[in-house]
Amino acid sequence: MAGLGLRFKKVRRISAIEDRPDVGKRRWRYLVEKALANNDNPWFIGYDETWIHPGMGSDFEWQYENGTEYQKARMCDNEHPVPGPSKPKDKGDRCIVLGMVSEDGLLKESIECIISGKSAGQQLEDYHSEMNGETYRKYMERMVPIIAQKAAAKGRNAYVLEDNAPYHSMTRDKPPTTATRRPQLIEWLQNHQVPFDEKWNMKELRVVANTFIAQNGGKAEFRVYEMDEWADEVWGVRFIRLPPYHCHWNPIEFLWANLKSHLRRLGDSEDKLDI
Helix, strand or coil, X not given: CHHHCCCCCCCCCCCCCCCCHHHHHHHHHHHHHHHHHHCCCEEEEEEEXXXXXXXXXXXXXXXXXXXXXXXXXXXXXXXXXXXXXXXXXXXXXXXXXXXXEECCEECHHHCEEEECCCCHHHCCCCCCCCCCHHHHHHXXXXXXXXXXXXXXXXXXXXXXXXXCCHHHCCEEECCCCCXXXXXXXXXXXXXXXXXXXXXXXXXXXXXXXXXXXXXXXXXXXXXXXXXXXXXXXXXCCEEEECCCCCHHHCCHHHHHHHHHHHHHHHCCCCCCCCC
């Protein structure tokens, strides 16, 4: 059996990888928007955040293969101690870095660093719990005019690529849900010119709303993001949102990966976070 490439192991519930229909639909929508932008003399900007720690180091180093964690921790074999690098820091002050990159490189005006206000014990590996909509709003209110000015100087149209983090997704208008109250649901139907009878009960109104939404591209087509609309209406800067789980389509992710690789390669456990 081993010669056939088989191995005896625990059976997993998932025997095949399937693509989620909702993610596939969002991917198709993104590719359509991106294709249209490609024909609009575009100047693409990739935006995202990342985080860094003081004293970052590599998680992988050359070590003795026969050195167990118990030997290293307890030094139980004093006559033959097992040397090895110490684990790099992953706690302490954390800096959340915001930035934008274009075909010309990093936009120097875009770099902004936010020192985490949480203690080391409260920090998660993911920084998203420490970002919020107000921070994102202030950042975009500062950067969008700069982007518009740079794009105008090039004679091109600015497009910003970003993900769907919750703090990027403050809405001006969104489709009704099961929690939507009757007055708001009626107002939404009226605003979208959907015919209905005001004598209908909530169940009937929801059926009409859901049918209209399904026939016109789904909920994503009716979700209007506040900052996206503001940037387009006021400055002519358009936002294109990446599909879920496709961060590798954002060019700035490669910049952040190189930054962290550089810090882990050259960093020292005694480094400080001075800004």
